[in-house]
Amino acid sequence: MSAERFEKKKTIDLRKKHIGPSCKIFFSHDPIKIVQAKGQYMYDEKGQRYLDCINNVAHVGHCHPDVVKAGAQQMELLNTNSRFLHDNLVLYAQRLQATLPDKLSVCYFVNSGSEANDLALRLAWQYTGNKDIITLDNAYHGHVSSLIDISPYKFHQSSDAEQNQYVHVAPSPDVYRGKYRGEHLDPATAYADEVKDMVQRVHKKGGKIAAFIAESLQSCGGQVIPPQGYFQQVAQHVREAGGIFIADEVQVGFGRVGTHFWAFQLQGEDFVPDIVTMGKPIGNGHPMSCVVTTKEVAEAFMSSGMEYFNTFGGNPVSCAIGMAVLDVIVKEDLQGNALRVGRYLTNLLEKQKEKHPLVGDIRGRGLFVGLELVKDRLKLTPATAEAQEVIYRLKEQYILLSADGPHRNVLKFKPPMCFTTEDADLVVDKIDHVLTGMSHFPITFFTLCITAG
Amino acid sequence: MSAERFEKKKTIDLRKKHIGPSCKIFFSHDPIKIVQAKGQYMYDEKGQRYLDCINNVAHVGHCHPDVVKAGAQQMELLNTNSRFLHDNLVLYAQRLQATLPDKLSVCYFVNSGSEANDLALRLAWQYTGNKDIITLDNAYHGHVSSLIDISPYKFHQSSDAEQNQYVHVAPSPDVYRGKYRGEHLDPATAYADEVKDMVQRVHKKGGKIAAFIAESLQSCGGQVIPPQGYFQQVAQHVREAGGIFIADEVQVGFGRVGTHFWAFQLQGEDFVPDIVTMGKPIGNGHPMSCVVTTKEVAEAFMSSGMEYFNTFGGNPVSCAIGMAVLDVIVKEDLQGNALRVGRYLTNLLEKQKEKHPLVGDIRGRGLFVGLELVKDRLKLTPATAEAQEVIYRLKEQYILLSADGPHRNVLKFKPPMCFTTEDADLVVDKIDHVLTGMSHFPITFFTLCITAG
Structure with a gap:
């Protein structure tokens, strides 16, 4: 298949005609057509290279040959459902289990982070017999209807969304902009x-807690790092109420935080969730995901009498790909790289903070880093338009970065894990130039147009 | 990777330890380990060949080389999300659209039939502003929580399931065993x-209909073929009430019914659903699926202001695989084969009906065929244990068949579409032998053990 079948304009026209308009595209006034990718680089139809600082799905690098080979070989041999015995399924479950605390020993393989989080809710409801869910403000847990309900990041987007009566939103543990800050x-x-x-x-109103769910580090919510010890205390309160703790590792798992394989482990060895959900990076782009829980939760789920069958989940191809991803992380020491390059990047960004008043906060762990732009460092006025300006200017320099968080003023770094110190130098140098330029011409007509549109 | 890493017993032990016990396996007292598959055949760890009469996911044949090649080539080149322009996405949407009535022109690509049906509900809720859903008895629409609610096939399995107040269950249009039968x-x-x-x-109770959802032919519900004209009339009633019609083609689409590409088209050219959902066969085993709807529904969904983003949905690899599946269906005339072999199989089975009193009904379209076993042709007493006996006896003869429906007494044929008349001869001959044997020894001790367990 050739890299390009249509001229870009034709691709755009066909997309308008045949793809749901709710499916947004990056840089909508002048979207990018990507035809190839390798490592931390993506290439457009003209062969122009872009440095990719955002695709946490292409975890071990776009199109990693080991992953491609594992997938292609298994596709040739067998791809069927888990109602037949297959060694890949149990081998992969064993491999994932080895990365987790012992009590998290039972896996359910599914196809997406959304399917994983929905199943986590079903497990919690069945195990506890309770219905109420506590979620965090600005959280995003997926796109199926049960998860829109527990994702303030999503339901705040809709003018007419009603909050589900069983869902309760706790403050995001954001020590920069949240209710309790650094000085607390x-x-x-x-x-x-x-x-x-x-x-x-909830108890006073007659409710009963089934679960507390949180991303181990909030991603769409603005790269939020919860203070250490928070999860332990929350888990205690929730378990005392008969509920369980679900750690959503869909965005941040698989070594990205550098010091640990799972981001919940940043809270300390004394913290073990009851359920861990995985997704995005797990298959380097292949549609797959996993829920891991305890024997007790799994047995309670079975006791309902309802079978759980997932047509594609845990097929031999997905499992082969999942194992290849784990192998590459080890073989190329990508977790170590995330730690080293993440620290290097964070240090560079800290220098930007000293130089540019717009930079309010730098926070991150490993290759999961946020840079929050503010107009005023005391009032923390979000510099939303400025953040958009930065990502559009970087795009012109062939660097892909995104802005997110409730005010869309947090620049998010979550690149493929093979990101290098040279890549960090490049992107920070470009950011420096853009911020320097903006201090002379605060907001361009161009940005006003695109943010208004 | 070698075909087998562990001895079968070890695989079983590891599965018990690490895979959720709600995930059932075929033939649980002596499950099959499959290590390879090709066309309509699967092979166990000893190289024993099984004729596959059940895997409708491996639509164009297990491990079809064209599909494997398309997937492998695109995996090497690029696999990323739909926030970048890519020709595969729009090409594939265009190809799918060409198989459907013109007004079904807008696609949303997702990862599973469950994600597709959940999105269909979200589209219906947003477009109509209503909440109530009418589903059919014995329906199965998926495993995420919103779909368990509309799947009596699932929620009847659970001892403590409460029926969602917005869900209403209409009788299954089963003209063999249902409320209105063949003589009506x-x-x-x-x-x-x-x-x-x-x-x-529903109106009297103050509710408002958002949608009617039905599989175009019920599959888990017992291979039910709704009488022609039923969907047109239902659509009229539902649309008059402000609701829309969702046709679930997850199990039965892509030419399986032989005369048409989509099973809803069996109802006549004057019937067009508002939403069609696809799944299982769409990627020959690759995790992918699609929702297709009208421009009006898509625009209403966008007007909520909520973006729809699906991390893996519509990636270039899934789209390449989807296109390869469509190509093979045409190139090998698999729809025509389904029609011809389906008729041949149905004729052979009709002869079994004449011969064996246990065979109550033969029904089907193309390579979607059901054989319902009854102890009494007037009372229609379900021959559940006998159906189990048949599938276990066939397994001993290396033929994979399954029993389903509310009474688990319907033998289901939904093989890969490359199934041949010789395959049909083989399976029907074996069924004949088993039924002949059972007329002498109605139920074996063996069957009593497995059905009790």
């Missing part, structure tokens, strides 16, 4: 006490 | 009037 003596306890109070309010 | 003068109108009455009951 014990933000972990303060935020956890918010959950404790919420549990009590 | 106009079962289409009679079943459609049941939906009409249900709409009125």
Whole structure:
């Protein structure tokens, strides 16, 4: 198949005609047509190279040959459902289990982070017999209807969304912009006490807590790093109320945080969730995901009498690809690379903070880093238009970065894990230029147009 | 990768330890380990060949080389999300659209039949502003929580399932065992009037209909073929109430019914659903699926202001695979084969009906055929244990068949579409032998053990 079948304009026209208009494209006034990718680089139809700072799905690098080979070989041999015995299924489950605390030993293989989080809710409802879910403000857990309900990041987008009566939104443990900030003596306890109070309010209204769910680090919510000890305290409050703790690792798992394989492990070895959900990076782009839980939760789920069957989940091809991803992470020490390059990148960005008043906060772990732009470092006024300007200017320099968070003013770094110090130098140098330029011409007509549109 | 890493017993032990016990396996007392497959055949770890009469996912034949090649080539080149322009996405949407009535022109690419049906509900809710859903008895629409709610096939399995207040279950239009049978003068109108009455009951209680959803032919529900004209009348009643019609083609689409590409088209050219959902066969095993709807529904969905983003949906690899599947269907005339071999198989089975009193009904279209076993042709007493006996005996003869339906007494044929008349001869000959044997020894001790377990 040739890299390009249609001229770009024709591709755009056909997309308008045949693809749901709710499916947004990057840089909608002048979208990018990508025809090839390798490692941390993507290439457009003219062969122009873009440095990719955002695709956390292409975890071990776009089109990694080991992953492609594993997938292609298994596709030739067998691709069927898990109602037949297959070694890939159990081998892969064993491999994933080895990365987790012992008690997280039972896997369910599914096709997407959304399917994983929906199943996590079903497990929690069945195990606890309760219905109420506590989620965090600005959280995003997926696009199926049960997850829109627990994703304020999504339901705040809709003018007429009603909040589900069983869903309760606790404050995001954001120590930069949240309710309790850096100067607070014990933000972990303060935020956890918010959950404790919420549990009590739910009980007063006659509700019963099934689960607390949180991304181990909030991603769409603005690259939020919860204070250490927060999850332990929340888990205690929630378990005392009969609920369980679901750690959503869809965006941040598989070594991205550098020091640990899973981001929930940043909270300390004394913290073990009841359910962990995985997704995006797990298959380097192949549609697959996983829910891991305890024997107790799994047995309670079975006791309902309802079979769980997922047509594609755990097929031999997905499992072969999943194992190849784990192999590459080890073979190329990508977790170590995330730690080293992440620190290097964070240090470079800290220097930008000293230089540019617009840079309000730098936060991150490994290759999951946020740079929050503010117009005023005391009032924390979000510099939303400026963040858009930065990502559009970087695009002109062939660098892909995105802005997110509730105010869309947080620049998000979550590149393929093979990102290098040279890549970090390049992107930070370009950001420096853009921010320097913006201090002379604060907002261009161009940006006003695109943010208005 | 070698075909087998562990001895079968070890695979079974690891599965018990690491895979959710709700994930059932075929023939649980002596499951099959499959290591390879080609066309309509699967091979176990000893090289024993099984004739596959059940895997409708491996639509164009297990591991079809054209599909494998298309996937492998695109995996090497690029696999990323739909926020970038790519020709595969629009080409594939165009190809799918060409198989459908003109007004079904807008696609959303997702990862599974479950994601597709959940999105269909979200589209219906947003477009109509209504909440109530009418589903059919014994229907199965997927495993995410919103779909368990509309799947009596699932929620009847659970001892403590509560029926969602917005979900209303209409009688399955089964003219063999249902409320209105073959002798009825106009079962289409009679079943459609049941939906009409249900709409009125919902209105009386203050509800408002968002959608009617049905598989174009019920599969898990027992290979049910709705009488012609039923969908037209239902659509009229539902649309008059402000709702829309969702045709679930996840199990039965892509030419399986032989005379048409989509099973809803069996109802006549004057019937066009508002939403069609696709799944299983669409990628020959690759995790992908699609929702197709009208411009009006798509625009209403966008007007909510909520973006729809699906991480893996519509990636260039999935689209390349989807196009290869469409190509093979045409190139090998698999729709024509389904028609010819399906008729041949049905004729052979009709002869079994003449010969064996246990065979109550033969029904089907193309390579979607059901054989319903009954102990009494007047009372229609389901021959559940006998159906289990048949599938276990066939397994011993290396033929894979399954039993389903609310009474698990319907033998289901839904093989890869390259199934031949010789394959049909083989399976029917074996069924003949088993049924002949059973007429002498009605139920074996063996069957009693497995059905009790």
